Each structure stands twice: as C-alpha cells, then as structure tokens.
Amino acid sequence: MTLTLTGRKALVTGGASGIGEVTAQVLAKLGAQVVIADLAADKLAAARLRTGACGITAGDVVSEADCNRMVEEAGAIMGGVDLLFNAAGIGDDLLPVHEQEVDRWQHVLDVNLRGTYLMCRAAGKQMLRRGQGAIVNVSSIVGLGAFPGRSAYGVSKAGVVHLTKTLACEWGAAGIRVNCIAPGYTRTPMVQDLLDRNVFDPTLIEQRTPLERFAMPEEMARAAAFLLSDWASYITGTVLPVDGGWAAYGAAGDVRKIRTGEG
C-alpha cells in the first residue's frame, strides 16, 4: 500500500518559499491538487512552476478577509479544499523581553498564531460542510521549550500546539483531523538569513542535535504529507517533533562529547 493523495485538494500557506513551497511540491507529487498562498505575491508565479501547483492566491494571513478569500479562491480553483498546510510564518528579533518592541512582539503573534487560527477557521468551515478534512499546522522546537530572546516566536508556536489540540477535539466527530509538526532548524531562506547575519552559530546547533545536522525542507514535507494522508487516519491532536532528536535531548552541552564520555 503506497501513500497517495490522489483526488485531494490541498491549500498551502507560505507556499512561495521554504517548508511551504517544498511541502506543496511533495503533496503535488503524491497526487494532490495544490493551491499555494503567500503574502509575497511577486514570488507566487515562479513557485507555482517549481511546485507543480494548479493555482495561486495572494494574501496576508493576519487579515480575516484575506484568509476567507484565499480559501474561497482555492476552493473555486480545485472544487473545494480538504487539506490545509499552514506554513506562513515569520521569525523574531532575538531580544530579551525587556528590550523588545511590544508592537513587533504582537506582529509575530499575529502572523504565526492569529494567521494559523484564521486559516484553520476559514478552511475548517468548508471542511465541516464537506464532512472531511485534514490540517497540519507548523509549530517549532521553540514552541516546546523556552529559547531566551525568542518570547514572541516561542509563545506563538506554543499557541499553535494548543490551538491544534483544541481544533482536533472540536472537529474530530465531523471527520476533520488537526495535527502539527514541530520542526527543528531547517535549511530554508528564513534560517539562511539568520546564518548570513551570524545570529547563531551552526556548529552549536549541530552539537545540540542528536542527528548532528540541520534538517532539509523535504524532511518537514514528508512528515506533513504523512499527517495529511489517510496513513494517519487515527492520528489527531498530536504535535510531531521533526527535529533530529532536539526535543528528546536533555543533557548539558555537546551531544557528541556526552556520547563518548568526554562531556
């Protein structure tokens, strides 16, 4: 039995870049019709060609009207929406709470948490009418444990976990499953930008990760595709860390030294 998404109609937010784009590509390869949505309207046409998506829709996930319209447009293109992958998101300024701009903090919450809520709400209404659907949201390892300087991002991603559980419980009886993945550090434009600005040291991250490397976006896409597929038919309300063991690791310092008894 092979994993297939043939006949499914998938909407992917953040589909013009990174994890969203690669997931759109994987969903299309697995047979789904896919519409990609993004704030970066100028990048959508090229991303459509790269992913094999059948349509595009531009909008801001912070806006309720845009979310409703993006779901409507995707539904009009595909004849409905029964899968949703919410990858639209932004990072934060890596400042401690007492140095943060409150408006900037709020904006990160608005994009990552309100945006996920609004897209689930808009697509969920359509799924409720159809009596079927699956949603995968994107949390983060930063939503599972505290990272100093990342209160906005961390709170937003912890909120995504809780929202996912709540929706799974509200919509389970209606045939809609809702799960989330919690990626570790993944080589996407968002992370490359942080590396280019020397915001963090890649070696320290590799040393803190049991698999000793960053993830590739395809590894997030495969986890998301599984959770969206019928192979995950009895899985709802879960958070799946896709993090090379990051969340499992509890010792101090370099995982390699601990393993060899040097740490």
Ligand SMILES: NC(=O)c1ccc[n+]([C@@H]2O[C@H](COP(=O)([O-])OP(=O)(O)OC[C@H]3O[C@@H](n4cnc5c(N)ncnc54)[C@H](O)[C@@H]3O)[C@@H](O)[C@H]2O)c1
């Ligand atoms: N890359 C990582 O290491 C990592 C780790 C954990 C979680 N994540 C999460 O994965 C998701 C994708 O991240 P990525 O690394 O692929 O980033 P990315 O910057 O490559 O892609 C994010 C996309 O979201 C879009 N977007 C941003 N704000 C939006 C808005 N208001 N409305 C609509 N679209 C908007 C951007 O235009 C962009 O195309 C994000 O939610 C991010 O928080 C990433």
